[in-house]
Amino acid sequence: MLKVAGLKVNYGAIQAVQGVDFTVNDGEIVTLIGANGAGKSTILKTISGLLRPSAGTITYNDQNLAKLSPSKIVAAGIAQVPEGRHVFEGLTVAENLRMGAYLSPKTRDEQLKSVYEQFPVLKERRSQDAATLSGGEQQMLAMGRAMMAKPKLLLLDEPSMGLAPIYINKIFDIIKRIHAQGVTVLLIEQNAAQALQVADRGYVLASGQVKMSGTGQALLANDDVRAAYLGG
Numbered sequence: 001m002l003k004v005a006g007l008k009v010n011y012g013a014i015q016a017v018q019g020v021d022f023t024v025n026d027g028e029i030v031t032l033i034g035a036n037g038a039g040k041s042t043i044l045k046t047i048s049g050l051l052r053p054s055a056g057t058i059t060y061n062d063q064n065l066a067k068l069s070p071s072k073i074v075a076a077g078i079a080q081v082p083e084g085r086h087v088f089e090g091l092t093v094a095e096n097l098r099m100g101a102y103l104s105p106k107t108r109d110e111q112l113k114s115v116y117e118q119f120p121v122l123k124e125r126r127s128q129d130a131a132t133l134s135g136g137e138q139q140m141l142a143m144g145r146a147m148m149a150k151p152k153l154l155l156l157d158e159p160s161m162g163l164a165p166i167y168i169n170k171i172f173d174i175i176k177r178i179h180a181q182g183v184t185v186l187l188i189e190q191n192a193a194q195a196l197q198v199a200d201r202g203y204v205l206a207s208g209q210v211k212m213s214g215t216g217q218a219l220l221a222n223d224d225v226r227a228a229y230l231g232g
């Protein structure tokens with residue numbers, strides 16, 4: 001279980017996250033929704049150790065993540081798919097995937113086989129430069145690369161951003177499939193409607209604070225959420 005309590009994160013004088021509490025139970029899909037600048041990405045980067053909190057705690061199965069390096073956090077079972085995908089251009093699809101297993105070289109080939117089964121398109125394109133993939137394929141590559149680390153908890157930062165509708169649906173199907181294999185998911189999305197549809201629970205963030213929380217279905221039906229995030 002991931003437990004975030006009293007989390008504050010600053011960029012210099014800017015208080016991007018202002019005392020946030022939430023939990024992600026094992027086996028859940030939890031989504032954080034909210035407008036641009038609400039603090040969603042900052043929270044995700046702090047969980048994965050790229051940023052440090054100025055106050056509060058982040059615990060994962062009773063380990064204090066704030067004390068661990070990003071690679072120790074990956075070793076603890078948490079992998080992040082960053083906003084904007086960040087595939088390594090100039091490297092092939094297969095090379096990108098292998099990078100995702102840098103902490104576990106012994107099981108890399110076995111894990112690569114499993115990721116190719118999950119993402120047949122990545123197998124087809126394994127020798128191709130990652131830069132030549134479409135946006136949707138690059139998103140799959142970024143997700144496949146994270147799965148190479150065999151995470152127990154997958155952090156997804158805006159996976160549907162900038163994709164054509166057909167790819168958006170595919171990405172949400174993949175999220176459901178990964179979850180069905182026993183991976184817990186923390187999903188950040190501006191596409192609140194689809195995120196709440198797949199999520200067990202959600203938290204609505206605004207100006208660095210949690211304004212509302214509930215089951216995905218309850219938030220989808222909430223008038224304030226509908227007016228602010230679902231186009232009325």
Ligand code: ATP
Nearest residue numbers: 011014016034035036037038039040041042043190
């Ligand atoms: P988006 O969907 O646009 O990424 P978000 O909800 O993920 O939005 P954050 O990226 O976490 O929001 O940003 C929260 C606040 O922190 C915003 O006011 C943003 O301008 C600010 N911020 C984010 N990154 C930095 C940075 N590197 N330096 C200074 N301020 C930052």
